[in-house]
Amino acid sequence: xxxxxxxxxxxxxxxxxxxxxxxxxxxxxxxxxxxxxxxxxxxxxxxxxxxxxxxxxxxxxxxxxxxxxxxxxxxxxxxxxxxxxxxxxxxxxxxxxxxxxxxxxxxxxxxxxxxxxxxxxxxxxxxxxxxxxxxxxxxxxxxxxxxxxxxxxxxxxxxxxxxxxxxxxxxxxxxxxxxxxxxxxxxxxxxxx
Numbered sequence: 424x425x426x427x428x429x430x431x432x433x434x435x436x437x438x439x440x441x442x443x444x445x446x447x448x449x450x451x452x453x454x455x456x457x458x459x460x461x462x463x464x465x466x467x468x469x470x471x472x473x474x475x476x477x478x479x480x481x482x483x484x485x486x487x488x489x490x491x492x493x494x495x496x497x498x499x500x501x502x503x504x505x506x507x508x509x510x511x512x513x514x515x516x517x518x519x520x521x522x523x524x525x526x527x528x529x530x531x532x533x534x535x536x537x538x539x540x541x542x543x544x545x546x547x548x549x550x551x552x553x554x555x556x557x558x559x560x561x562x563x564x565x566x567x568x569x570x571x572x573x574x575x576x577x578x579x580x581x582x583x584x585x586x587x588x589x590x591x592x593x594x595x596x597x598x599x600x601x602x603x604x605x606x607x608x609x610x611x612x613x614x615x616x
Contacts, residue, residue, distance in 0.1 A: 429453070431461075431512035432482040433522065438466045439481050444513070452599030453513070454506050461509075462525075472505065482525030490532045495540045503555045503599070504540045507586070508532050510598055515589050534582045542568050559590070559602040566608040573612055580612045587612075 429444045441460045446453050457473025462481060469478040477490040490508055495501040511531050515523050523531075543553055558565050573580040587609065590602035 425449075429513040431509075431522065432525065435482060439463055446597075448597070452506070452595075452597055453510060454502075454599065455509065472509070475501075477508070479525030479529055483527065483529070484524070485526040485529060488525045488529035490529060491537070494537065495544070497544055497550075497553055499554055500540045500543060504532075504536050506599055507536050507555065510589060510593070511536075511586065514593060515585060531582050531586060534579055535586055538572065539568070542572075556601050559600060562603055562605045562608065566605060566611070569608060570611045584609065584612050 425448045427446045427448065429446055430440070432440055441463055444453075444455050444459060455472045457471060459472040460468050461470040461472055461474070461477045462479055463469060464481045469481070470476065475492045477492075479488040479490060480486050482488070492501050492504055495504050508528065508531075511523065512528050513522065515528075515531070539555065539558070543555065543558055546553065546558075548557065558568065569583060573583050587602060587604070590598060590600050591604055595601045
């Protein structure tokens, strides 16, 4: 059993930095409880993990950086979208090889995580298959979504590659997500950028 301390937005003042999350590896994947504090300002709680909107505005240059989970109707998908957003906050790499700012997390959520969840919601599949792992483990179906989606802009392909790298570099036991890498999909994304 090992304990890993996760600290989103560590470079901010004490009144802004949310509390650490202690991840105990033998207790499943990373997923804070609903009361875990996501954001603070001047010592006051702005958002908790269980909230449908996470205010990340104190942690970047975008004053409207709020992660909105309300368009994700299925509770299981909403939980996965929150878990992936938290993983981006604590594991992703931002500028200068540091953890990302609130603005970066906001962009990755709005440009990839939420659209992915919304896409899965509308797939003609069984209710129990409506989850991120269904798409992440079906290479062709995932490529059918991701390549045309990322072609909308080179910036999107960079965001998508960043999230896929995070999933490749961390185990399913840690993240709860099983991404089956596809060289063809990743090559297509790199060509776009």
